[in-house]
Amino acid sequence: MTDPLRQLQASAGATLSDQSVPLSFGNDAVALQAAEQGAALVDCCHWGRIRLGDADRLRFLHNQTTNSFQQRQPGEICNTVFVTSTARTIDLATAYILEEAVLLLVSPGQAQRLMEWMDRFIFFADKVSLTDVTAETATFSLVGPVSQTLLTKVGAEVVADLAPGQHRHCSLGDLDVHIAAGSGLTLPGYTLICAIDQAAPLWQRLTEVGAVPLGEQEWQHLRIRQGRPMPGAELSDDYNPLEAGLWSAIAFDKGCYIGQETIARLNTYQGVKQQLWGLKLSTPESPGTPITVEGRKVGQLTSVVETPEGPFGLGYIRTKSGGAGLQVQVGNSEATVLDIPFASRGYLAVQPSE
CATH class of the missing domain: 2.40.30.110 (Aminomethyltransferase beta-barrel domains)
Structure with missing residues (x-):
């Protein structure tokens, strides 16, 4: 094992999957308690990350997904759903609006599919670029009511002013991290994105100040109890985003987008x-x-x-x-x-x- 992050996690008792995803740290009950009462640290590096660049990136996402993007400003976050022309769900993605790009955090195993899906709708005159940056970046979720306190301890004072739906760049000494308000669930917390070579030191600093590692098995426990739908289970060709309870990720007052007619009809006629x-x-x-x-x-x-x-x-x-x-x-x-x-x-x- 040559990955410094995986070495660090293995030394802490992690059981890794064939895809090197930490399944458990042998502390399941303690980790779940931390997510509810303290701060649990979840490795989300196996989630996909896609960078959309160039001048038409916001217009493109506006036309391809369920949420509104035309007026989004750098520092904003929103959830949006990729759907088929008949409004069947593909994936629930989180969009981070940057100064010169949009970073999409997508479900595990969905990056390549969504890259190919979006590429189909980029035409000659469109100024949109797509880059899969999953291998170059790392993502962690810090879940629980003590998350802000722990981030402050590692030097991320910016979280004190970070409102829901916002993200900020933060320098933690020699580490550059994007910190977003929101854990990916309805539990309080933050999402952290950094370069892959900074993943291990960031993980170590967070655990040193009290973050409790939580494996994929227990994250699935949390997401099922919370009701977050995932591809291959609740998100598929059998269901639309209204059925999946994703109304908050849909802008009903915007113009045409893929699947819009079906969604509008379902809403209008209940x-x-x-x-x-x-x-x-x-x-x-x-x-x-x-x-x-x-x-x-x-x-x-x-x-x-x-x-x-x-x-x-x-x-x-x-x-x-x-x-x-x-x-x-x-x-x-x-x-x-x-x-x-x-x-x-x-x-x-x-x-x-x-």
Whole structure:
């Protein structure tokens, strides 16, 4: 192992996947507690990072994704969704507006797909450049209510004035870091992006002041409990962003973009037929298991995780069947439908049954 960051993590007890992603640091319960009460440090280097440059970059993103970009200023952040022409979800991305570029943070394994997708829509006169900078950069998420205190301890006083939806460049002595308000979940925290050769010293400084390493397995625990949808599970050709609870990442008052007609029609006519919910299960079940009410299929389980309180899952349920509080059957498991913090919904989530 020659990667200094991986060496550092392995020495701290990390179990690495075949793709060198830290799965666990052998401290799962402590790390989850830190995310809720202290500060947990998550390695997100396996997430994709795409740099959009040149003069038309904002107009291009405005026309290709669900959020509004035309008036965005350097230092702003926003979530946006890549969708197909029929508004099926590809990925939820976070856009960091820089002085001369936009940096997109995209889900693991999605960078190449999105590079190819966007390249299809760049025409001869468009002044847009695409660069996959995943291998050149590193991303960490600091999650928990003590995150600001720890960043201040390593010299990032800028966080005291960093409002939600903002990011700033920060010099931590010999380290140059972009710090963004927001952990990628609804839990308090920050996202940090730096050059790959600065990843190991940044990780070390944060853990030295008290950040608790949290592995991918426990990040999945957090994101499922929060209800953040991911490609291959909640984001696919089977679902649109309204169903996935991503209303806050959609600008309904902007002009034409890929998938806009379908999304506008669903919103105008309240045509969202299914929605993403949490599920408290009595026994574990596998993703893909049908969700039923009185023997009638009303949805499908998409993700599941074991928690100290029992299995918890995410699944899509027909809007007319109900929402939070509904009792359902998931395979052999009894389940209660719960709201999820990450979801935003544009109109009444539960409509009267017919």
